[in-house]
Amino acid sequence: MILAMVTWGLSWTNAKILGSYGDAPLIMFWRFFIATISFAPIVWWKGHSFKINRESFYYIILNTFFLTLYNYFYFKGTQVGLAGAGGVLVTTLNPIMTSLISGLFLGGILYRNDLVGLALGFVGGALIIRLWEMDMTLLFQTGNFYFIMASFSWVSVTLITSKSKKVISFIPYSFWSFAFSILLSFALAINEPILDVFQFDFIFWLNLILLATGAMAFGTSVYFLASVELGPKKASAYIFTVPLTAMGFAMYYLDEPLIMTTLLGGILAIIAVYLINK
16 A cells, blocks of 8 residues: 555656646546556456446446546646645545545544544645635636545545445456546547657656556555455545655656645644544
């Protein structure tokens, strides 16, 4: 899980670099395409069938929708905003929002630690997006709107995946979620120059392959496994390792500045995740 989370931390820098080559739907399509191709042998190697029943299909379609939605907001956010700040904001909001929604709407229990953690988490989030100077124009210009929507989308992915264990193994579940996401992202990219990617340079392909095979085929599938084996709350706790690596990679490769409000907000959010899962 920790290795998977490192690939997620790097993915924010990958996405920022790829955003200079094309718009979100174009990059999404190729990310899902390569991830599906690279994951197919794993389904065969582990002895799983590619067949799915009707109940599994419903879970996969739901997950596909929110997984595609997440990727759209993720790429749009990194195109206009800071990759490091996005990596901190999204990956700390995810477990906090998962715990809140699980506790309020899905029969979970919110203990005192949870409530303190949620309060700290929202204060940390407010610091990261600099809430006191926000207006709607700035919310879009900084990418923070897209990052917040990405977080809500990923909470849905986590909760749906944790419920899917009753009807399907995580390996074919991951494969079909990626495969159906190709179709959905292709519908969004219908007016994009899909084949122009073959004219792009080595830097594009290196980052795309890292993003598709590392962060998605490996990282996301391991996260799906953890959601099934550990439950959504504990699985999302591992995400607290991502903000540090996301900020570090962005500073090293993209020369992004270390903003003190982002650092302080990230620390508070990490403490929040620890309290929620203590």
